[in-house]
Amino acid sequence: MTAPPIRRLFSRSITRTLLTPHPAEHYIRSLGLEWSDDxxxxxxxxxxxxxxxxxxxxxxxxxxxxxxxxxxxxxxxxxxxxxxxxxxxxxxxxxxxxxxxxxxxxxxxxxxxxxxxxxxxxxxxxxxxxGDPAGEMSLPQTRPADILLVSGGSGITPMLSIASTLASEGHCADRDTGTLGPDLAITPSTQGRVAWLHYARRVEDVPFRDRLRELSRAGIDVQVIPTAEGTSTWGLDGHLTAAHLEAVAPWHPGATVFLCGPEGLATGLEDALGTDRFAEVLRERFTATVAEVPDTDGGAVTHVRSGVTAQNNGATLLEGAEAAGLNPQHGCRMGICHTCTAVRLSGATRDLRTGEVDSEPGCRVQICVSAPVGDVEIDL
The missing domain is CATH 2.40.30.10 (Translation factors)
Incomplete structure (x- = not known):
């Protein structure tokens, strides 16, 4: 009798059930093998x-x-x-x-x-x-008529998705597409207006420039504004100002505004719009806020799903959870099987095998070999 190939073996539903909570790919990789059917x-x-x-x-x-x-x-x-x-x-x-x-x-x-x-x-x-889709900002199912996109650096990517979706839906289908910028003498279309200001040090630093030209031809008013050298097609340069908004989208007071970029860009947009108007902006933050890491181990650990907060004096998160009356999933208690993996929502933890401290929100940690460094929230 011939043994089934490893791919077929790990694809069987009973095998996947036995390997819960991790997908088969996790164990295949731990064996040093590639996986192409997960x-x-x-x-x-x-x-x-x-x-x-x-x-x-x-x-x-x-x-x-x-x-x-x-x-x-x-x-x-x-x-x-x-x-x-x-x-x-x-x-x-x-x-x-x-x-x-x-x-x-x-x-x-x-x-x-x-x-x-x-x-x-x-x-x-x-x-x-x-993993699952995530994000603070997305295009509403009911599309706003007038939309202003503001981005900088890597913030170009979510805006490309929004602009490409609007273009594919013909949101600006009645606009004059003969110029890169809007013709302000034209009566606004019934579909809507979309303007996009993207900031970069130099135009040459911007990826997807061909895609931006396609969007311009579809009626979206795209302006790449260099902050270090050169000017945009309308002669705009430097960091965001109210004058930039007025030049590209004088109708912006009634528009839905999307923002993705560094804090300096957000500050410039708030100065241009005012605090109350800025509070309405749909924003994807450039980086997550990372808490300051204390000098010593231990702290209050909040088990969010269980609603239990307990003091931990430097024990592993698994030991602390058990001492607090919880019973998290676990296996080897040595950092090998990964059964105990949970999401650290906030705070910092130390990997007791290496001494490394990490504080990035939303990371998965093995609670059997991780200890809190200051206060921590864990998805348990």
């Missing part, structure tokens, strides 16, 4: 590096995986040195794309574990883990 992963089809420090990946999505709403993000995971690291990237495609593909852009950050890894290692055939 329904939770995406496959890299092409890799492009169109401008310095930006990796563009075209992915084949698994069947049945929900595409994020325009402006929202995919949770993408990679395995680096045996550890799963997860980040969020907004697909740049229109939500109407129906071929099962998605395109993401990853800006390389010095010292960034995931961005450096993908810059160095990404290649066709690579497998990426996928």
């Amino acid at each position: 329904p939770t992963g995406a496959t890299v089809l092409t890799v492009d590096r169109p401008v310095p420090d930006v990796t563009v990946l075209r992915l084949r999505m698994p069947a049945g995986v929900k595409r994020p709403e325009p402006g929202a993000a995919l949770e993408v995971g990679v395995v680096v040195n045996g550890v799963v690291h997860r980040r969020h990237y907004s697909p740049v495609d229109a939500a109407t794309r129906a071929d099962g593909l998605a395109t993401i852009a990853v800006r390389r950050h010095p010292g960034g574990i995931v961005s450096e890894f993908l810059w160095d290692e990404a290649a066709p055939g690579m497998r990426l883990l996928l």
Whole structure:
């Protein structure tokens, strides 16, 4: 009797049930093998590096995986040195794309574990883990008539998805598409108006410039405004001002405004709009807020789903949870089986095997080998 191939074995529903709470891919990778038939992963089809420090990946999505709403993000995971690291990237495609593909852009950050890894290692055939769509900002199902997009740097990606979706739906179909900017003498269309101000150090630093030209031809008023050298097609340059808004979208007081970019851009937009108007802006924050890490271990641990908060004096999160009367899933208690993995929502923890302290919100940690460093919220 011939043993079934490992792929078929791990694909069987009974096997997947026995491996809960982790997908089969998790265990396959721990054996040093590649996995090409896991329904939770995406496959890299092409890799492009169109401008310095930006990796563009075209992915084949698994069947049945929900595409994020325009402006929202995919949770993408990679395995680096045996550890799963997860980040969020907004697909740049229109939500109407129906071929099962998605395109993401990853800006390389010095010292960034995931961005450096993908810059160095990404290649066709690579497998990426996928989580649930996430994000603070997305295009409403009932499309606003007038829309102003404001972005900077990597903030171009969620705006590309929003703009591409609107263009594919013909949102600006009656606009004059003969110029890059709007003709202010034209009567506004019944569909709506969309203007987009994107800020970058130089125009040459911006990826997807061909896509921006296509959007302009579809009636979206796109202005790439350089902050270091050069000017836009309308002679605009420098950081965002009220004059920029008036030049590109004088109708913005009645528009729905979307923002994604660094804090300096947000400050400029708040100054231009005023505090009350800025409070209405739909915003995707450029980076998560990371708490200050205390000098000593221990702190109050809040188990969010259980509603239990308990003081922990430096024991593992698993031991602390058990002392508080909880019974989290666990197995080996040695950091090997990953059964105890939970999401650290806020705060910092120390990996007791390596001494490394991490404070990035939303990361999965093994509670059997992680101790709190200050106050922590954990999804248990």
